Amino acid sequence: MVRFFILISVFLISCASSTSSSFTLLPERKEIEIGQSYIPVAIEEFDGLYTQEEVQNYLSQLGTTLTKHTYRKLPYRFYLVNSEQVNAFALPGGPVFITRGLLLELENESQLASVLGHELGHINARHHARFLEKMVALNILLGIGSALISDKPYGQVLIQFGQIGAQLLALKFSRDQEREADKLGIEFTLKAGYDPNGLIEVFHIFKRLEKNRPPEWLSTHPLPETRIRENTEIINSLSLFKELIKDSEDFQRVKRLVLSTKPSFDEFSKGKKLYKEGRKDLAYRHFLRSVELWEKNYQAMVYISLILLEDGRLNESFEYARKAYAIVPNVFSTNYAMGLVQFRRRDYKDSIKHLEEARRLIPDNPDVYYYLGRNWEALGYRQRALEYYKTAIELSGGTRPWEGDARERLKRL
Known part of the structure; x- marks a missing residue:
């Protein structure tokens, strides 16, 4: 067995500590509850669930491999949705979505792992939860779950539910948040044994697509040239002595199924x-x-x-x-x-x-x-x-x- 060592830069450690030490207004239990309540909304918004069980199982298995190395232990779930948009997104507390359109643009498994790792980075940095804490009254967030499961309809609460959902599904991240999610995503993919250069490859795919039709992902995830350069420098600074996973037959088989x-x-x-x-x-x-x-x-x-x-x-x-x-x-x-x-x-x-x-x-x-x-x-x-x-x-x-x-x-x- 070949011996290997992976040296991860100090920035990863500092990034991880920042996700666990910050003061939070929204309890994790409520964050999870809110995220799960919007799963059906996201499914409908993006043309429904892709119904081949083999494909969904593959995505869940890959996602679970990554979540073993995340800092927050949450009920993570992964979904492939039918939309032809080139997009991926997450919801508070664990749900991660990737569109059929994006999957068909990816070329190998490390790219898919990098996309999922990036979205897990947003969840672990509590970017969605921080948005809710900043933009939505806490009493609404704490009361929304109990109102929705009541036998009696609550019109105003339901209107607020719809407004919050629309904002979550179109949530635009700042450059600092993208930088934080990139760093965490690199860490998660690397610890799971995947080549983190997949992230850079995904960025170049988006840049190529941008010339004809900008991917929907870019509308919520800004991608300036500095971001590509910074992440390339970060990955190059890591001493990688392990043979990392670039691709798999499983990924290629699943992509062929979706393409069919x-x-x-x-x-x-x-x-x-x-x-x-x-x-x-x-x-x-x-x-x-x-x-x-x-x-x-x-x-x-x-x-x-x-x-x-x-x-x-x-x-x-x-x-x-x-x-x-x-x-x-x-x-x-x-x-x-x-x-x-x-x-x-x-x-x-x-x-x-x-x-x-x-x-x-x-x-x-x-x-x-x-x-x-x-x-x-x-x-x-x-x-x-x-x-x-x-x-x-x-x-x-x-x-x-x-x-x-x-x-x-x-x-x-």
Whole structure:
């Protein structure tokens, strides 16, 4: 066995000590709770979970290898999401996300490890938690979890929940925060046995992509030339006597799997764009093609179900909603689609079951409250329906086509 020594510069030690000694307003337990509450929001915002179990397992295993060397022992979780954006991000207290678009741009495992290590650096430096402590009233942060799991809807708290989530998912880091996350990321990847030069390679990939279409990652993670130079100098200053991991067959196999589903997601993206433009007949064709190309594209199935429902093709709509739910039963979109279809089928109790699960996952969606109100009204529970209509209107902000109907129902009740 070849003997090796790795000498890590003093900056890593000082960086690590700074993450554990700073005074904190937000208890770690609450930080974890808040981060986990926004996982379903992030999944929907970035086009859903990638559904190949082998791919998700690989990402989790790689992430776990890195977290063995982090300073904060948190319930870390790693997700590949379907978005074609070139992006990666984390949430407070442990969740880390990487987009399908970014994974397909990476060339080897050390680059992926560096991306995950960098996001773990943000978590370990408490950058998200510090943002919350600075920007959000502490009483809101401490009370948000208990309010969201209550049986009664709290309109104002839900509005605050949505506002905080939007800021977390678009959180822009300062150059000092990026520098701190880079240093910690280098440390974590190095201790896990990966070549830290993967980070520099990722930066050069982003710079190359920037010439045509700037990666979304750059909008939240500034990348001046000085950052590349500083991190190159840091890595070169380390005495590396161990043969570090650059790549693996596992990474290449996973990338091939994800690449094989790209045609399906290309069709999905075309369909989604047309759907937003109101050109639903054309969108429908692209969504159908998307499912033909990959039978596990559950997000395309959800859109197909909604389009068929609008056209009054109730049985076909139910079949697509059911298929999507069977693939991924624990996300907002499949539960919402099932809840909406079952309401139209007058299966009110089953509709309530799915809509309540959708509400648990994303508690500030006004459509969910409106259709819960419709279900409870149909079952004769007037007071419960009234509460849901009130919350639906409060959350909608005048943007939903059903708002006039909801107000009429409130008057009648």
